[in-house]
Amino acid sequence: MEEEDMIRSYFQKAGLQYDEEGIEEAVLQKVRKKPYQKKANHYTLAGKVGLACCLLLSLLFLWSLGNSQSAQNEVNPYYWLGAPLILMLLWVQLEFWLGVRGNKVV
Amino acid sequence: MDDLYIKRVLNGDVEAYGYLIRQHQGMAMRTAMAIVKREADAKDVVQESFIQAYESLGKFRQEAQFSSWICRIVINNSLKWVSKNKFHTLATASFMSAAPLAYNQGALRLSQQDLQQLLKAALQLLPPKEALCVQLFYLEEYSIAEIVQLTGFSLSNVKVLMHRGRNHLSQHLQQHYEKLK
Secondary structure: OOOHHHHHHHHHHHHOOOOOHHHHHHHHHHHHHOOOOOOOOOOHHHHHHHHHHHHHHHHHHHHHHHHHHOOOOOHHHHHHHHHHHHHHHHHHHHEEEEEOOOOOOO | OHHHHHHHHOOOOOOOOHHHHHHHHHHHHHHHHHHHOOOHHHHHHHHHHHHHHHOHHHHOOOOOHEEEEEEEHHHHHHHHHHHHHHHOOOOOOOOOOOOOOOHHHHHHEEEEEEEHHHHHHHHHHOOOOHHHHHHHHHHHOHHHHHHHHOOOHHHHHHHHHHHHHHHHHHHHHHHHHHHHO
């Protein structure tokens, strides 16, 4: 163990340093030509949750529509089918115009 | 802190990569020097490694440390360089015997500059893999298990390299210290 401690002491005291000049600039010069681009995230998590809710509502309406049809109630199917789809479209538009969507593509 | 700068680089701030280079170029140079032995060549290897790391930065899993990741790249590139250039270290056949030499505490009384010179000269003479393991263990303070991960050598191989490297280093240090006195 004594030998190990001695070698460790040598290294710790000496603190090996070599010539590092120019490394940073040389590397940056090459990588500047290819910067990373921010990836666009078209919908935030809130947006995705909102869309999922709208889809679920649409399915519920369709199901209730099916039920009401089978019960022979007076229902306008196009109105009930259209409502959730319109909600979905409104949500997407709102998210876009209010800037709720994620980072823009650079 | 590295994670913050990595995120900035991935968001398009190329200059942020300069921070990562400055933080790790010292370790990268020491690692490359242990293997390639020549400063100019080590610099080329280190530059190439940092460029490679930049290009793969999108794939870097940030639960790992950037320092370990860049170290691994430098090691791989250095070993490839040695293999490609068929570089041979100076002969280590001058080892007299396997008996460990008595340590001279006087070496620690040398100035930092002299001690650095002493260590550099001794490391220069070690075979690349021995110098690498010794330097990673004693200077960069990686554990044996971490050295296995970084180098890709087997555990038994690392232990053998460490044992030999330590013995050879001791002998070289003694020889060079006698000249400095």
